[in-house]
Amino acid sequence: MAMKNSWRKIDIAVKKELTENAGLNNFLSPFFDSEVDRKKFIKRCLVKLKTRRMLLRTQWYAEIADGLNVVRSSRPALQIIFLMSLAEGVARLRTGVLDDDSVGSRKMIHNFFEFATTEDKKLLAQKFQRALISVKHHKLRFSSAVNILYNIRNKAVHGDDFYSFSLLDEQRKKEYINEGYTHYGVMTTGLLGKKKKRRVSLDISLTYIELRNIIVRTALENMHGLFNDKSIKF
Secondary structure (H helix, E strand, O other): OHHHHHHHHHHHHHHHHHHHOHHHHHHHHHHOOOHHHHHHHHHHHHHOHHHHHHHHHHHHHHHHHHHHHHHOOOOHHHHHHHHHHHHHHHHHHHHOOOOOOOOOHHHHHHHHHOOOOHHHHHHHHHHEEEOOOOHHHOOOOHHHHHHHHHHHHHHHHOOOOOOOOOOEOHHHHHHHHHOOOOOOOEEEEEEEOOOOOEEEEEEEOOEHHHHHHHHHHHHHHHHHHHHOOOOOOO
16 A cells, blocks of 8 residues: 555656646647646646657657757758657557557558648648649648658658658748748659659648647647547546
8 A cells, every 4th residue: 555655646746747847838838828728738648648658759759850950950851750750659559559560650640640630731731732743733632741751751761761852941931921922832852652652743831840830739639539538537
């Protein structure tokens, strides 16, 4: 009984520290309207070990991705490695197949993005388009954009190609807006298709921060998905 009480005290202390943790609160701040809502969300995540791990993995992997620009600038494929790992890890934790290798990475990443909001799906589709073809074929399906990101991750993680894909530079976007441009982007390439992949030209008006925030918001929606599961008590 004494040992059980000791572990309970440790658990309470850890939860209190995480609820007040400056790093975690700063990370989540842009995604909540108020401090009250943010801390309520953190406390709810900490009730279950699964959602606690999902929350912390989201923070850690997103911050690692952010830091890679310092290690190697203008190489978003390296950052996408960790953003896609974030997506896969959160989905595996949510579905309970963390150690099940029979469930492929692509499937888990698509499972993760099922929780993306309608607004984020539209944002990714609008800013992630094909180029150098007839206008009516410019738009990509949301699932195709996810497949391209997944293929970028695979090529980068295996060392085959971490340099050919680009996202729109944040500063350049500000300059375009200040100069009055209504359409702006960067020309780059990506692999489209599952089994038979083909390289396609892309017109990307998405910045790293925009992509990163879409993925973080979707991770938070994955956690909300568990909150709404009536079979799990929070």
